[in-house]
Amino acid sequence: MSFSELLQVAVTALRRNKLRSFLTLLGVIIGVMTVVAVVSVISGLNGYVQDKVLNLNPDVLVFTKYGIIRGRQEYLLARKRKPITIRDAQIVAKECRSCAAVGTNVREQANVHVGPRKLAGVSIQGYSANMESMLNVDLEGGRFFTPVEDQHAAPVAVIGYDVKDQCFPTVSPIGRTLYIGGYPVTVIGLQAKQGNVFGESRDNVVFVPVSFVRKVMTSKEDLSIFVRPYGGMAGVDRTQDEVRTILRSIRKTPFSTEDPFGIVGSEAIKALWNSITASAFGLMILISGISLVVGAIVIANIMFVSVVERTKEIGLRMALGARRRDIKRQFLLESALLATGGGVIGVILGALVAMAVNQVFPARVRFVFVLIGIGTATVTGLLAGLAPSSSASKMPPIEALRFE
Numbered sequence: 001m002s003f004s005e006l007l008q009v010a011v012t013a014l015r016r017n018k019l020r021s022f023l024t025l026l027g028v029i030i031g032v033m034t035v036v037a038v039v040s041v042i043s044g045l046n047g048y049v050q051d052k053v054l055n056l057n058p059d060v061l062v063f064t065k066y067g068i069i070r071g072r073q074e075y076l077l078a079r080k081r082k083p084i085t086i087r088d089a090q091i092v093a094k095e096c097r098s099c100a101a102v103g104t105n106v107r108e109q110a111n112v113h114v115g116p117r118k119l120a121g122v123s124i125q126g127y128s129a130n131m132e133s134m135l136n137v138d139l140e141g142g143r144f145f146t147p148v149e150d151q152h153a154a155p156v157a158v159i160g161y162d163v164k165d166q167c168f169p170t171v172s173p174i175g176r177t178l179y180i181g182g183y184p185v186t187v188i189g190l191q192a193k194q195g196n197v198f199g200e201s202r203d204n205v206v207f208v209p210v211s212f213v214r215k216v217m218t219s220k221e222d223l224s225i226f227v228r229p230y231g232g233m234a235g236v237d238r239t240q241d242e243v244r245t246i247l248r249s250i251r252k253t254p255f256s257t258e259d260p261f262g263i264v265g266s267e268a269i270k271a272l273w274n275s276i277t278a279s280a281f282g283l284m285i286l287i288s289g290i291s292l293v294v295g296a297i298v299i300a301n302i303m304f305v306s307v308v309e310r311t312k313e314i315g316l317r318m319a320l321g322a323r324r325r326d327i328k329r330q331f332l333l334e335s336a337l338l339a340t341g342g343g344v345i346g347v348i349l350g351a352l353v354a355m356a357v358n359q360v361f362p363a364r365v366r367f368v369f370v371l372i373g374i375g376t377a378t379v380t381g382l383l384a385g386l387a388p389s390s391s392a393s394k395m396p397p398i399e400a401l402r403f404e
Contacts (some may be wrong), residue, residue: 024295024298024299024302024338024342025295025299025338025339025341025342025345026295026298026342027291027292027293027294027295027296027297027298027342028291028292028295028296028299028339028342028343028346028377028380028381029295029342029345029346029349030288030291030295030346031288031289031290031291031292031295031346031376031377031380032288032292032342032343032345032346032347032350032373032374032376032377033346033347033349033350033353034284034287034288034291034350035284035285035288035346035350035369035372035373035376036346036347036350036351036353036354036365036369036370036372036373037349037350037351037353037354037357038280038281038284038285038288039281039369039372040350040351040354040357040363040364040365040366040369041354041357041363042280042281043363043364043366043369044354044358044363044364058233058265059228059229059232059233059235059236060134060135060226060227060228060265061226061227061228061229061236061239061240061243061263061264061265062105062224062225062226062227062263062264062265063084063092063224063225063227063243063247063261063262063263063264064084064224064225064261064262064263064264065078065081065082065083065084065222065261065262066078066081066262067261067262067263067264078262081260081261082251082260083220083221083222083223084221084222084223084224084225084247084261085221085222085223086104086214086221086223088225088247088250089102089104089223089225091246091250092225092227092243092246092247095246096227096239096242096243096246097242098229098230098235098238098239098242099227099228099229099230099239099242099243100228100229100230101130101133101134101226101227101228102130102225102226102227103127103128103130103131103134103225103226103227104126104127104128104131104210104223104224104225104226105125105126105127105128105131105210105223105224105226106125106126106210106213106214106218106222106223106224107123107124107125107126108123108124108126108213108217108218109121109122109123109124110122110124110180110181110217111181112163112167112178112179112180112181112206113167113178113179114167114168114176114177114178114179117166117167117169118166119162119163119166119167119204121204122162122163122180122204122205122206123204123205123206124180124205124206124208124213124217125205125206125207125208126207126208126209126210126211126212126213126214126217127207127208127209127210128150128209128210129144129145129146129147129149129150129209130147131226132144133228134226134228137158137191137207138191138192139158139189139190139191139192140190140191140192140193141172141174141189141190142158142174142187142188142189142190143188143189144158144188144189144207145158145188145189145207145208145209149209150209150210150211151211152211153209153211153212153214153215153216154209154212155183155184155185155186155208155212155216156185156186156187156188156208156209156212157178157180157185157186157187157188157189157206157207157208158187158188158189158190158191158206158207158208159173159178159187159189159190159191159205159206159207160191160194160201160202160203160204160205160206161190161191161192161193161194161203162201162203162204162205163178163203163204163205163206164190168187172190173187173190174187174188174189174190175187175188178206180206180208180217181216181217183216183217185208185212189207191203191205191207210223225243227239227240227243236265240263240265244259244263247259247260247261248260292376292377292380295339295342295380295384296339296380296381296383296384297384299335299338299339299380299381299384299385300335300384300385300387300388302338303331303334303335303384303385303388303389304387304388304391306331306334306388307331307388307391307392324393324394325393327389327392327393328389328390328392328393329389330389330392331385331388331389331392331393332382332385332386332389334385335381335382335384335385335388335389336378336381336382336385337381338381339377339378339380339381339382339384340374340377340378340381342377343373343374343375343376343377343378344374344377346373346377347369347370347373347374350365350369350373351365351370
């Protein structure tokens with residue numbers, strides 16, 4: 001029999017019992033739906049972290065007091081560390097031979113206002129002037145501050161969109177005066193709109209020279225050191241080791257003791273995030289795998305029932321010249337079609353779930369996920385149909401014709 005004839009027979013057989021066929025597919029539908037929905041959400045979140053959360057160029061390293069905190073115990077240990085000081089940053093800049101640039105960052109919070117227009121709890125980010133080359137700062141207008149302005153603690157600022165909307169709603173902020181904690185600064189730049197990251201606005205921010213923050217807002221010695229190596233990503237490991245050695249030497253850290261500081265980089269953040277999403281992905285794959293196994297068992301059971309119901313038909317076809325492989329292929333095709341139909345429904349439902357989740361968290365439904373879902377369902381159907389199709393093909397024609 002040709003494939004087209006087998007396909008016609010298989011479709012006709014499945015259409016005889018539409019409700020039974022649909023109920024048989026529920027396990028496959030749930031499994032495929034879970035796979036497509038979870039993979040789409042994780043893919044969307046990974047892209048979101050890459051595009052929105054990571055504000056560093058990939059070859060930039062950050063040395064901080066805390067670093068990446070993975071639990072309460074790590075936080076308690078990090079609190080006991082000495083803060084990183086401006087002197088530490090100056091020594092690193094002087095001694096590091098593999099560093100193309102060394103910058104600093106201090107963070108504070110303050111209220112800003114222009115006349116009666118106020119905005120509370122604004123993140124004040126004090127950066128050295130060379131930080132523009134290390135951060136993914138996208139300016140809609142104006143400029144970043146210069147090394148001369150940083151050196152003289154100039155009262156200049158680059159503002160985020162929330163600050164612009166609240167304090168300069170109808171006019172361009174460039175060249176106008178903004179008050180940070182009562183201290184006047186001149187707005188020289190406007191950051192492009194960033195939006196929210198996991199519910200937190202990235203536009204509620206003001207960038208000023210780090211020297212301005214330390215002179216006007218705080219005198220505490222607690223900052224972060226940003227380092228960019230020569231040679232891009234190829235030089236990251238060498239530079240990390242060199243800066244670690246310098247900072248450990250400054251603190252006279254014994255050889256066997258852990259670093260008294262944390263190291264953060266875009267690759268480290270991505271690795272941490274990927275480990276988190278991998279756990280969630282593994283759990284969902286386990287759940288969907290169980291659903292697919294249940295679906296395969298149900299499909300196999302229904303196919304065995306179908307073989308029994310159509311025993312006389314099998315005997316008649318074999319008596320008329322159908323070969324054993326034709327019978328086997330027919331039932332394998334029916335099983336695969338049954339599961340593929342469930343896969344298509346599962347893909348559609350999974351895409352709808354991902355689209356609904358996308359209203360809250362980012363989710364990306366890609367064509368490859370559709371292929372994976374349908375392919376998984378088809379393979380499940382083929383495996384489920386092996387035993388029933390083999391049983392049907394081995395049936396003696398005489399006994400099949402006598403079956404009541």
